[in-house]
Amino acid sequence: MVLRCITRKHYGLVASRYISQNAATTRHITTSSHLNAAPTAGHEAAKTATATAISKTRNIGIIAHIDAGKTTTTERMLYYSGYSRRIGDVDEGSTVTDFLPAERARGITIQSAAISFTWPPSGANPWLPKERTDPKALSATPCNINLIDTPGHADFTFEVLRSLRVLDGAVCILDGVAGVEAQTEKVWLQAQKYQIPRIVFVNKLDREGAAFGRTVREVGARLGVWPAVCGVPWWSEVGRLRGVGDVVGLRGLGYAEGGDGKEVDVLCLQQLEMEDAGLAAELKKARIALVELLSEHDDVMVEKFLEAHEDHLAISAAEITASLRRCVVNQHPQRVVPVFAGASFRNTGVQPLLDAVVDLLPNPEERPDPEIKLGPETRGGLAAFLSGKLDTVITTEQTKPSSKAISKDKANLALQNLEACALAFKVVSDPRRGVLVYIRVYSGTLARNAPLWNTILQNTERAQRLLKMYANDAVDVENIPAGQIGVIPGLKFARTGDTLVSYTGAHPKNGPPAPVNRMQLRPINVPPPVFFVSVEPSSLAEEKNLREALELLLREDPSLHVSVDEESGQTHLAGMGELHLEIARDRLVGDLKAKVRIGGIEIGYRESVTVPSGEVTEVFERDVGGRWSKAAATASVEPAVEDGMSEAVGKQRHVFELADRNRLVITTPTLNADGTSTSEDHPSLPEDLPLNTVLHHALQTGTSAACARGPVHNYPVHSTQINLTFNPAEHIFPSTTPAALSSATRLAVQSALRSSAKINETVMMEPVMMVTISVNEESLGSVVHDISSARGGSVISLSSEDSSDTAATSTSSIARIDIDPSKIYAPPDPFAGGHATSTSSSSNSVLLGNANGTRQIVARVPLKEMVGYLRHLRSLTGGRGTFTMVVDRFERMSGQRQRAVLQRLGGDYG
Template identity: 30%
Template sequence: MKTDLQKVRNIGISAHIDSGKTTLTERILFYTDRIHAIHDVKGKDGVGATMDSMELEKERGITIASAATYCEWKGHEINIIDTPGHVDFTIEVERSLRVLDGAILVLCSVSGVQSQSITVDAQMKRYKVPCIAFVNKCDRSGANPFRVIGQLNEKLGHNAVAMQLPIGLEDNHNGVVDLLNMKAYYFDGDNGETIRVEEIPAELVDEAQAKREELIDQASLFSEALTDAILEEAEITEEMIVEAVRVGTIKRQITPVFMGSAYKNKAVQPLLDAVTRYLPTPDDIHNEALDLDAEEAPVVLEGDKNKPTVALAFKLEDGQYGQLTYIRVYQGSLKKGDTVNNSKNGRKIKVGRLVRMHASEMEDITEVSAGYIGALFGVDCASGDTFVDPAINYSMMSMFVPEPVISLSITPKDNKAQINMSKALNRFTKEDPTFRSFIDDETNETIIEGMGELHLEVYVERMKREYNAEVETGKPRVAYRETITQRAEFDYTHKKQTGGSGQFGKVMGFIEPLEDELFSFESKVVGGRIPTQFIPSCEKGFNSCMAKGPKLEFPVTGVAVTLVDGGFHAVDSSEMAFQAAARGAFKQAYERAKPVIQEPIMKVEIETPNEFQGPCMGLINQRRGIILGSQDEGTMSRIEAHVPLAEMFGFSTVLRSSTQGKAQYTMEFSSYKTVPASVSEDIEKTVREERAAK
């Protein structure tokens, strides 16, 4: 590692799924001599892309986990993180953008700005990450990079400006015109490694001139020297435009747009030049930590390697040598043998092995300086922990972690699978903050939660492959409840006579529905009809009936019990007798109180492009949903609805297929509501069948 921060760039490559992020990264690594052969993402040749090192990634042709690498280009060190595009792996993008200084937003020249492009852009805004855009796939049928630039401005609110002009599109895409030096660039050779610079084709000269004027006009807002040159009609140099565009890009007020085709090896080298020219150095970015000793006052971090160390653990992986912790150093430096504190729990950590990552390969190093990304071995910590010099107590601001939206029950096939499954769940929940697991008290099943069906599918598959844990997945049982709908009286005597003293307890009173509470108990017994010491036993007896309802053994909720009268026996009455009397009384009154089943209702919010608003509303109506309202937000619509949880399984797949993958939804628990009679009959039938099968 060199330590000239002016020559360092930490960038991420993010976009909608299938825009060509991993293909672009593969080309960048090839042109910077990090790899010596290009492989396809789909792994047709059995190798797969360098950055997709997981077997599952090669098979499915998608990126699941973000991978880090580094390369050199014209004396600059570029640290790159290739992130997934699928909405289910959104945390991977989130944590990568948290530690990066700049990003390349990749867009497809045919599809343009898609739903995940919008999500990624929102994440960039959250962490104020400057970006340049690359309109990929200009060789595809229907390619139109200038329509994509229009969408960048309209849909994402960018001030996007073209830095290049394509020479031909679709099958005729041969290269690009550079609007700075007004030259045409062609990419020859088997892999586009030979750059040929020529004069602009005659038919493009006028368009290139017009686009250059637009570029200078936008850039002049960020440079007085450029504005003066325009007003005085002096010569406008390339350096003036570069400097102005760089200032605008770092302020996130201008988005330079480049174009080409990564798959066809066109125009990747000029994009690398753009990374070194326009994206910020670690020093250009304002990073803050919170001083825990001074009521979390913000502290500005400096990229000085002699200052006290501040580093953030942003991603965990279980490698073959133990836990691998990816870190970004913001201030100071981490050296082999150093001792640092974990500011979250105050534990001291000794830095053992330090490495630099190149996808799944690693290279041992002795120090990670401020502004660099590296990885540690053998450190026990969680994602988002801050490592600091023992002299200070700072914490980096944590990243945004979305709530899981879907769950599945998993059952191990045998005892060995049970042990391996526990190990896998322990590791996955530590690695991924959006993946959670717990044991359901009501059903005793192990439930896993995540961001989508693909997310959970991938983890179940990884359990089988990496841990040899054979598990079966099932639809999780919805947490139904029972309640009563009317008042009912009870008059119950518990008598039991066996040799010696028997059991006797008599209770009288009523039960009635209760709003917004699970259970309440009140005693109106007077005149010592039930001795005071036995009243708590009655309450305990009634309360014990709430765990399993007499109707279908679902938990009971919303019952108020009032004890009015009773009777006792001087010898045979006991706490146990009154508990038994209360249980009998509850069963007696419960049947008369017209019990019903309640189901969890979820608040569902769907974001969809306007053209799919009708189909989305149709999907909600099919699922017993109630639409609360919808609002237009430019080109997108937001629909709010209440839908029973039981109807939401498999919804993400149906929603994506109905909207060309452009809509996404979130859901959270809202309340419990009574199940309609027809559905109630189905539930009763299912429960009886389950009982009969046991």
């Protein structure tokens, strides 16, 4: 309790200092953002001050594989910045960012936590005061760092994805013993997708078996980038980590054993030659390699090298830092990645990492223009849109086809009153403050009590309060300027991925004028769930409470999915994995106090037709809402063949790819591609049913509804081609509406599916996972045997295979450049059994096999066999085995497996 009080007091001090520094500079941003505002001295001063504030802002994230040390590193950053008074411990459950009870109980990060601090600390710098005398250095003056600590477990990939969406830079932490692990490659790919600059911190170098050099080579081989070694481990004679060597500054940083890391012994190169000649020699080699690497990717560094008379050591640290920054910030995709060394748990090497965050990672203004969407065909950058350079002549999709287009002049005029644009990237239900919506402001300034128009939900909510978050604590602020991350409490409807705009004079119901009212920042794609459990209220009186709790849960985590089985009436909650669903169940019962009965974990199977059906025609004729509607549809189904429709696409055939690899083929023998009749003898389409918009949408909607439930086992239909033959003379009536046509299509497709099932029963399909298992050498044989025999999986590769083949397998989905491992500089690993020299070609053979005997198995395994696999793997490997998995594809089940599944399901529900 005493710690919490002290920490909260410090939150207030930090926040008040931040507000006092930025309130005056951000108060006038709204007026200065108007496109046609008259330039005044006050406006120019505000712009200058705002630009200075943004240039001193870093929005960064910590990304890594589970148990690489993300939260531990974050705790040290908070401690050295003066944010916290003591260092939290993950095992004790005393960390600042892991504040949820489930996180502290399990010792892992479940939801990303946002926290703000300043580096370097204001006033007298407790760390290396003599090294902060250069006013030109970026890290010479305090910068505001907004840090997000993300989860590392594969089940919470979406949590990482939505955090990456709003970041400007990332610190990727690697385990110095395990090297580049499977989930590391996955989050690296996600960061590369959003063009986020990254730096690497090799952690846990204090542990037995740590191999910094091998890990550096794995960065090049597995991640497809050139590692620029900026820090090397400083080993003592007995193999303990004494400190780190600063390659950029040519100095040694010694840390007292058992200390808190604030007292650092700094040795220049001359002192280091007397203290540890081996480290001094290695620093010179590392500096030469660093300059050579930068010269290959930065022309300015070549000039500096020539000015220094080709002396690698004569180039100043500031010039090398500037070159590194250019390579990190300006290259897309990033080719050079700075690599630093340390051990967060031993309080070693974190301060140089913080310096690198300020010196090398970009501020919000240095990031690419965020992408926006104004319509189905209109996309572009936000800055281009705000400046009026983006072509905004679009028609409103929800209006009638005869609606007038929006002129460019009117569109530009509508931009003048746009005050702020923000993205809601996360929603959290806080027991004390209610629903908290985390936002990133991309333009203007969001002021307190401003009405916010949701461009996706098309409604208005008011931001009555604005918060600056400090993990689980918060401070009220008056506004949130561009480039900053903040929180809006109390919004009732905003969800993850929604775009919120503040507009002067906007109508509460209709919102701002077009095209501002439908502007959307790039949305976040939600991966499909693979596990599900049944959720039932304990009584009818609890049904409403359960529904409200599930709605709140879905607002918090869109990667969860809720569906209702029409036959049984059961509510199914689906998620990304066992742990994901386990946490969701704990939230429902523990935090949201829902009185429910929760079933066991089930698998989302699919079913597919095996033989073609004949054509089936169905007529829908019903009174809907007091209006008589009638329509007809003709459909047939057949198994889908990969790449089998290239010859089918023509003037009278329209092909659409649906969910679950289903394909819809619409044939219009009497209509041209534009919807007109091919002959005067054939009727044309009604004006309210244009072919390429309303008609196609109605047919797709009906087909998707029919494919949601298979004809035999009631699982969604997969890998099926649906053929629709449409003729206005046979299927259109005077009372036909798009809804009636959609219903007729649904009936016809369902009848065709049943007809195919009568000829030959459908086959069930199961999700097959791509599993990457990390095990120790001694357990490799038993794990491979268990996967291939007991679980029906197939092993694709082992880490002992040829390094280039394995690297290509593990990084096949990463847009990577070809890296020759022999050309990568890496210091020797004298105490880890690694390579002896940095240029030895024999070291390539151990690139992907770890020095401590850790091996990787890549296999395809049915998802059903992976339920509860973690406990079994730990028993096989003595608790040292870990695995990650992603959905690879759905495959047809053998007759024996299908009978076993149906028998089990019948036993459960019969």
